[in-house]
Amino acid sequence: MPGTRLRDLSEGELLARIFPLLHGTTGPAHVHLGPGDDAAVLAAPSGAVVLTTDSMVRERDWRDDWSSGHEVGRKVVAQNLADIAAMGAVPTGLLIALAADPRTEVEWAVELTAGIAQAARAAGTPVLGGDLSSAGPGTIFVAITAVGDLAGRPPVRRDGARPGDVVAVAGTLGRSGGGLQLLLAGRGRTHLDPRPDAGASPLERAVDELCRVHRTAGEPPFAEGPRAADAGATAMIDVSDGLVRDLGRLARASGLRVELSGRALAAEAAGALTDALGADEALRQVLSGGEEHSLVATFPPGGVPAGWRVLGACVVGEPGVLVDGVEPDVLGWDHFRP
Numbered sequence: 001m002p003g004t005r006l007r008d009l010s011e012g013e014l015l016a017r018i019f020p021l022l023h024g025t026t027g028p029a030h031v032h033l034g035p036g037d038d039a040a041v042l043a044a045p046s047g048a049v050v051l052t053t054d055s056m057v058r059e060r061d062w063r064d065d066w067s068s069g070h071e072v073g074r075k076v077v078a079q080n081l082a083d084i085a086a087m088g089a090v091p092t093g094l095l096i097a098l099a100a101d102p103r104t105e106v107e108w109a110v111e112l113t114a115g116i117a118q119a120a121r122a123a124g125t126p127v128l129g130g131d132l133s134s135a136g137p138g139t140i141f142v143a144i145t146a147v148g149d150l151a152g153r154p155p156v157r158r159d160g161a162r163p164g165d166v167v168a169v170a171g172t173l174g175r176s177g178g179g180l181q182l183l184l185a186g187r188g189r190t191h192l193d194p195r196p197d198a199g200a201s202p203l204e205r206a207v208d209e210l211c212r213v214h215r216t217a218g219e220p221p222f223a224e225g226p227r228a229a230d231a232g233a234t235a236m237i238d239v240s241d242g243l244v245r246d247l248g249r250l251a252r253a254s255g256l257r258v259e260l261s262g263r264a265l266a267a268e269a270a271g272a273l274t275d276a277l278g279a280d281e282a283l284r285q286v287l288s289g290g291e292e293h294s295l296v297a298t299f300p301p302g303g304v305p306a307g308w309r310v311l312g313a314c315v316v317g318e319p320g321v322l323v324d325g326v327e328p329d330v331l332g333w334d335h336f337r338p
């Protein structure tokens, strides 16, 4: 029913459109009760529950002329699953809250739910329920709460890094931030653009890749969180607001300085990012680009798991992040001081 708006349906009618999309996510045995009652009921396999919430707001976290509802759904799930992974945990369930202007097309809410369900299914995570509310003119607010389980592992916190530990990353850096730069500059690719065909130039393919990561968060390395925990990670965080800003949080919590290698960072900037943005802006995005939800962690020397790339080390010193001994001239994202 394209053109039908939320105000044309009752809450119950909208839920009747949404529930079938979630079928197939609620299979796991630890789900005692899924959506439909006042609350869901989950087993807590290892006696501790990991909880996080992360939301997206139209115009602040996405724009309808760039991203589809489906892409927003995938991205808001990725943000939450990355926070669960960054504790060394695996996700066991998701709750969805949606508040939207009644003029919003029903099709958009259905697409959002389909995107959420696709990402939930890919991660083997049940959608347990949620809430609906209306919002003021133009406003759409999507919040997800994620539940996770540590399977007996101790949580990997931000404050456990020790001098001498190695700093390493799983997943890419700067791609989402690079995509945002391209979209803001009018050089980006939106959900409305056709995808480049096989004959597209390397530049077109690079632009497409960066914008796709911006619109969806790409494929963050969720499974690397528990893997890093098992390998003895001493501290971990997902990169949501930019490498320097998020590592700065880890450094301050742990009371030490993180020294990054300019050479390692230049290697991160090589490829699609440099093809699309040039070397200087590519490096800036590696340092400051958020929303890609890669994982950075600290490991005792010799303990870096295969597939993680070393970026630097922890040393005794004033808490903060330096690149080749110099404080980098980047800020990263802050919602209240963009």
Ligand SMILES: Nc1ncnc2c1ncn2[C@@H]1O[C@H](COP(=O)(O)OP(=O)(O)OP(=O)(O)O)[C@@H](O)[C@H]1O
Binding pocket: 052, 053, 054, 079, 083, 238, 240, 241
């Ligand atoms: N409104 C709030 N009320 C209570 N606690 C909050 C609130 N907002 C954030 N926090 C808590 O503050 C801490 C830092 O929040 P922040 O959102 O920066 O972390 P995060 O979830 O890792 O970030 P990101 O969403 O960027 O990955 C978290 O422990 C979070 O639970």
Ligand SMILES: Cc1ncc(C[n+]2csc(CCOP(=O)(O)O)c2C)c(N)n1
Binding pocket: 054, 055, 059, 060, 061, 062, 063, 079, 180, 240, 241, 290, 291, 333
């Ligand atoms: C329209 C539009 N303008 C700006 C941005 C950039 N942006 C929004 S939130 C965020 C950091 C992560 O947030 P959180 O810490 O809440 O997970 C960034 C880099 C965007 N995505 N869309």
Ligand SMILES: [Mg+2]
Binding pocket: 082, 083, 086, 237, 238, 239, 240
């Ligand atoms: Mg986080």
